[in-house]
Amino acid sequence: xxxxxxxxxxxxxxxxxxxxxxxxxxxxxxxxxxxxxxxxxxxxxxxxxxxxxxxxxxxxxxxxxxxxxxxxxxxxxxxxxxxxxxxxxxxxxxxxxxxxxxxxxxxxxxxxxxxxxxxxxxxxxxxxxxxxxxxxxxxxxxxxxxxxxxxxxxxxxxxxxxxxxxxxxxxxxxxxxxxxxxxxxxxxxxxxxxxxxxxxxxxxxxxxxxxxxxxxxxxxxxxxxxxxxxxxxxxxxxxxxxxxxxxxxxxxxxxxxxxxxxxxxxxxxxxxxxxxxxxxxxxxxxxxxxxxxxxxxxxxxxxxxxxxxxxxxxxxxxxxxxxxxxxxxxxxxxxxxxxxxxxxxxxxxxxxxxxxxxxxxxxxxxxxxxxxxxxxxxxxxxxxxxxxxxxxxxxxxxxxxxxxxxxxxxxxxxxxxxxxxxxxxxxxxxxxxxxxxxxxxxxxxxxxxxxxxxxxxxxxxxxxxxxxxxxxxxxxxxxxxxxxxxxxxxxxxxxxxxxxxxxxxxxxxxxxxxxxxxxxxxxxxxxxxxxxxxxxxxxxx
Amino acid sequence: xxxxxxxxxxxxxxxxxxxxxxxxxxxxxxxxxxxxxxxxxxxxxxxxxxxxxxxxxxxxxxxxxxxxxxxxxxxxxxxxxx
Numbered sequence: 001x002x003x004x005x006x007x008x009x010x011x012x013x014x015x016x017x018x019x020x021x022x023x024x025x026x027x028x029x030x031x032x033x034x035x036x037x038x039x040x041x042x043x044x045x046x047x048x049x050x051x052x053x054x055x056x057x058x059x060x061x062x063x064x065x066x067x068x069x070x071x072x073x074x075x076x077x078x079x080x081x082x083x084x085x086x087x088x089x090x091x092x093x094x095x096x097x098x099x100x101x102x103x104x105x106x107x108x109x110x111x112x113x114x115x116x117x118x119x120x121x122x123x124x125x126x127x128x129x130x131x132x133x134x135x136x137x138x139x140x141x142x143x144x145x146x147x148x149x150x151x152x153x154x155x156x157x158x159x160x161x162x163x164x165x166x167x168x169x170x171x172x173x174x175x176x177x178x179x180x181x182x183x184x185x186x187x188x189x190x191x192x193x194x195x196x197x198x199x200x201x202x203x204x205x206x207x208x209x210x211x212x213x214x215x216x217x218x219x220x221x222x223x224x225x226x227x228x229x230x231x232x233x234x235x236x237x238x239x240x241x242x243x244x245x246x247x248x249x250x251x252x253x254x255x256x257x258x259x260x261x262x263x264x265x266x267x268x269x270x271x272x273x274x275x276x277x278x279x280x281x282x283x284x285x286x287x288x289x290x291x292x293x294x295x296x297x298x299x300x301x302x303x304x305x306x307x308x309x310x311x312x313x314x315x316x317x318x319x320x321x322x323x324x325x326x327x328x329x330x331x332x333x334x335x336x337x338x339x340x341x342x343x344x345x346x347x348x349x350x351x352x353x354x355x356x357x358x359x360x361x362x363x364x365x366x367x368x369x370x371x372x373x374x375x376x377x378x379x380x381x382x383x384x385x386x387x388x389x390x391x392x393x394x395x396x397x398x399x400x401x402x403x404x405x406x407x408x409x410x411x412x413x414x415x416x417x418x419x420x421x422x423x424x425x426x427x428x429x430x431x432x433x434x435x436x437x438x439x440x441x442x443x444x445x446x447x448x449x450x451x452x453x454x455x456x457x458x459x460x461x462x463x464x465x466x467x468x469x470x471x472x473x474x475x476x477x478x479x480x481x482x483x484x485x486x487x488x489x490x491x492x493x494x495x496x497x498x499x500x501x502x503x504x505x506x507x508x509x510x511x512x513x514x515x516x517x518x519x520x521x522x523x524x525x526x527x528x529x530x531x532x533x534x535x536x537x538x539x540x541x
Numbered sequence: 542x543x544x545x546x547x548x549x550x551x552x553x554x555x556x557x558x559x560x561x562x563x564x565x566x567x568x569x570x571x572x573x574x575x576x577x578x579x580x581x582x583x584x585x586x587x588x589x590x591x592x593x594x595x596x597x598x599x600x601x602x603x604x605x606x607x608x609x610x611x612x613x614x615x616x617x618x619x620x621x622x623x
Contacts, residue, residue, distance in 0.1 A: 151599075156581070162584065163592065
């Protein structure tokens with residue numbers, strides 16, 4: 001949050017004087033926000049320690065008096081300046097000398113504090129300058145046993161353990177954001193592993209986790225919380241790397257999908273980078289990037305967003321989907337100090353706008369990003385330990401898979417031994433961590449002149465980082481050094497590999513033929529195909 | 542004087558709260574010769590020391606501290622290797 005602040009701190013125990021004197025330094029300071037934090041001990045005085053020294057009748061009138069006192073403080077403040085006032089309610093103690101029969105009294109001690117709190121709440125319901133801060137709930141959330149530290153209280157008259165000051169400040173910031181009009185308006189959501197568990201392009205409509213199962217509920221309920229924000233006027237949008245048809249099928253047809261197309265003000269589902277998509281969404285929805293919040297499970301996407309569009313608030317979603325709802329409900333980004341009928345319908349309005357607009361495209365310098373990403377590709381020597389993983393990748397990879405040929409461990413082992421074939425496996429790492437063995441190519445070299453790429457696949461985690469080009473460059477290099485003349489590649493369309501369709505074409509291959517549902521491409525090995533210059537690679541022999 | 546890891550931690554903590562350079566901190570550093578060592582920052586140090594070194598001081602210990610040397614003594618008493 002970029003906000004330049006100035007503080008005025010009242011003198012010790014001078015709050016009443018400063019509030020009631022219209023010429024006080026407090027008002028000379030001309031604040032935008034005044035926080036009145038009254039604590040129970042100060043307000044009740046000796047009644048705090050000896051609550052039952054007085055009769056029920058006296059307690060009733062005492063309670064009345066306290067309410068009038070506190071109300072006067074707040075009202076006097078609003079008369080004397082334009083500042084918004086945050087008025088703490090009172091922390092209800094956890095101890096009563098009456099113990100078990102505390103709540104059997106005509107008007108109990110703890111009850112009297114509840115009455116003060118509920119009366120204050122009611123008194124200022126319609127006041128748009130005074131906001132009651134539920135300090136009692138704040139203490140409960142942390143635990144009243146923790147918020148009160150006797151030693152600090154005796155040493156410095158502190159009623160809140162210093163450890164929890166930052167938590168209290170977070171609460172205040174929600175108000176400050178609202179006053180400074182810095183509240184967020186729009187949540188932009190990733191899909192795979194964010195709105196549902198799993199990857200739709202890999203797991204399919206039946207395979208993703210969403211619904212009333214232990215694994216599906218975190219996602220379903222996360223969506224419900226998002227929907228409740230939509231109902232209070234927060235705009236929702238989608239920013240996802242996926243085949244639009246696959247992802248839209250979930251949104252339209254999955255029985256437990258809570259958020260439907262008509263809840264989203266903008267939908268960007270494609271293979272563009274998320275930064276470009278974010279800009280497109282801002283333009284499409286017509287709101288500032290600084291009022292957008294980005295929620296994505298993938299750390300790389302988040303870091304990319306932080307780096308390229310620092311105005312966007314990026315939520316660091318935890319790895320465990322069980323904590324998604326907690327993360328969302330702990331965000332203090334959407335609070336505003338008033339909600340109008342229009343606000344409540346805003347999410348809806350923006351969602352409807354969508355249908356009237358066309359998608360905008362904007363490109364950013366991806367090369368620059370990749371350069372900073374420090375991608376390293378290690379070409380592994382094939383050994384028995386990695387064969388199961390190689391086989392698994394051929395079995396499971398759908399999206400960037402040129403031929404979708406499935407191989408068992410036995411077949412891979414045979415191919416590794418066969419001199420007519422070369423099996424290549426790559427490990428990919430970047431500055432965010434190691435992705436492990438995530439790419440495989442199988443090259444057939446029966447015909448010494450014309451080599452053929454039988455399989456070429458990458459796990460979806462690493463697509464779009466020039467790893468594909470690196471793998472291909474390596475194959476071309478090996479083919480050249482073995483004096484082959486041509487390299488052929490095939491593309492067999494499947495339901496899920498559309499994204500790889502143009503790969504060979506983009507890499508300078510010429511179309512040879514289309515037969516039996518197979519596109520055959522050919523690369524003339526007289527041509528150059530350099531390794532992408534910002535990717536480091538290592539060959540393990 | 543060669544600083545142990547814990548001593549370095551302690552000096553960094555004091556330097557951060559009192560906003561003074563670690564190089565001018567020594568066992569004689571006290572509220573009398575350090576303008577920023579007021580009662581609030583004093584309590585802030587207590588709170589931070591307790592959480593950083595995982596100790597719990599008694600009231601008497603806190604009140605008995607007159608300078609950094611006393612803090613070191615109190616920490617040693619609680620088994621912190623300094």
